[in-house]
Amino acid sequence: MSAPNKSYDPVEVEALKPEELERLRDEAFAAFAAAADLAALHEAKIAHTGPTSPLSLANREIGALPPQAKAEAGKRVGMARGAVSKALAARQAELEAERDARVLVEEAVDVTLAYDRAPAGARHPLTTLSERIEDVFVAMGYEVAEGPEVEAEWFNFDALNFEPDHPARAMQDTFFVQDKQGKADSGVVLRTHTSPVQVRTMIDREPPVYVICPGRVYRTDELDATHTPVFTQVELLAIDEGLTMADLKGTLDHMVQALFGTGMSTRLRPNYFPFTEPSAEMDMQCYVCRGESVGNPDRPCRTCSSEGWIELGGCGMVNPRVLIAAGIDPEKYSGFAFGFGIERMLMFRHNVEDMRDMVEGDVRFTRPFGMEI
Numbered sequence: 001m002s003a004p005n006k007s008y009d010p011v012e013v014e015a016l017k018p019e020e021l022e023r024l025r026d027e028a029f030a031a032f033a034a035a036a037d038l039a040a041l042h043e044a045k046i047a048h049t050g051p052t053s054p055l056s057l058a059n060r061e062i063g064a065l066p067p068q069a070k071a072e073a074g075k076r077v078g079m080a081r082g083a084v085s086k087a088l089a090a091r092q093a094e095l096e097a098e099r100d101a102r103v104l105v106e107e108a109v110d111v112t113l114a115y116d117r118a119p120a121g122a123r124h125p126l127t128t129l130s131e132r133i134e135d136v137f138v139a140m141g142y143e144v145a146e147g148p149e150v151e152a153e154w155f156n157f158d159a160l161n162f163e164p165d166h167p168a169r170a171m172q173d174t175f176f177v178q179d180k181q182g183k184a185d186s187g188v189v190l191r192t193h194t195s196p197v198q199v200r201t202m203i204d205r206e207p208p209v210y211v212i213c214p215g216r217v218y219r220t221d222e223l224d225a226t227h228t229p230v231f232t233q234v235e236l237l238a239i240d241e242g243l244t245m246a247d248l249k250g251t252l253d254h255m256v257q258a259l260f261g262t263g264m265s266t267r268l269r270p271n272y273f274p275f276t277e278p279s280a281e282m283d284m285q286c287y288v289c290r291g292e293s294v295g296n297p298d299r300p301c302r303t304c305s306s307e308g309w310i311e312l313g314g315c316g317m318v319n320p321r322v323l324i325a326a327g328i329d330p331e332k333y334s335g336f337a338f339g340f341g342i343e344r345m346l347m348f349r350h351n352v353e354d355m356r357d358m359v360e361g362d363v364r365f366t367r368p369f370g371m372e373i
């Protein structure tokens with residue numbers, strides 16, 4: 001700050017001249033009025049009222065004036081600065097009001113509008129169908145049994161009477177996880193069916209045994225419209241005194257009636273499985289045409305290709321060698337078993353044409369099946 005100067009005329013100091021102060025004040029007014037938003041007003045505030053603004057600098061000049069001139073100049077500068085801060089406050093209030101009004105409009109929520117609920121999910125139809133099948137058997141007194149998907153080769157093959165050179169063990173069918181390490185050891189595979197769960201159950205408990213074993217199984221198939229390397233099976237095992245093939249047939253008939261309607265029947269065709277003897281392929285009557293399309297070109301049936309029957313899976317009486325491997329006396333007990341794939345059943349039951357839809361996890365596929373529990 002410069003030293004007081006007795007001969008100093010405030011009117012002569014450029015920054016303190018009335019017209020100059022008016023000009024600075026009017027410039028500030030114009031800048032505030034031109035500020036379109038609060039950020040711009042903040043800039044204008046710094047420029048026109050900040051410590052380096054012309055008015056603040058003019059204020060500093062007062063200190064250098066002779067005492068008799070100070071009051072006059074101080075009054076003029078004070079008035080200019082007062083008017084500027086008033087204008088600033090007024091513009092600030094105006095812009096804040098504008099912002100508040102805009103926010104109220106832009107961020108308004110119309111609570112009366114129809115709202116988009118969280119989109120409904122769906123359970124996978126493979127899950128609901130296998131649960132429905134389980135329910136049919138639980139109602140008859142069966143228990144649901146589960147086991148590991150990474151399984152000892154012994155449970156998956158040996159205990160089920162697969163000879164060491166059985167073709168089903170070959171690389172093209174089975175995912176091998178770990179080779180047999182020694183003679184007494186078992187290799188490890190991804191289970192190729194849920195039959196190993198039945199062996200585990202027979203070892204774990206004393207007969208009578210009535211279990212249903214649903215679960216994922218693995219085979220080295222390429223994924224295409226009719227194959228998938230991971231699929232779902234439901235297998236059933238009953239061990240008791242005096243069970244015969246008639247019990248098996250009655251159980252199958254009951255299942256297809258529970259799932260597809262009253263009056264439905266099944267038929268058995270001879271087949272071979274190492275773990276059942278005798279073994280059969282099981283077919284169910286076509287639930288759409290009930291056989292009426294057979295030999296009737298006027299009424300073709302897409303579901304059974306006009307054959308009247310739909311192939312379900314395999315079944316048979318448990319091979320005594322399997323009972324022995326599981327520590328059950330085949331002289332006292334007999335049993336039956338069957339198994340089928342849920343994907344195939346889902347295909348003909350719901351007209352699903354491509355198996356890939358079942359594994360891709362697209363909710364647009366699962367949603368139409370709903371939340372059935």
Ligand code: PHE
Binds near residue numbers: 194315
């Ligand atoms: N485990 C057999 C398969 O995966 C199916 C089956 C089960 C056959 C029980 C007969 C008895 O092909």
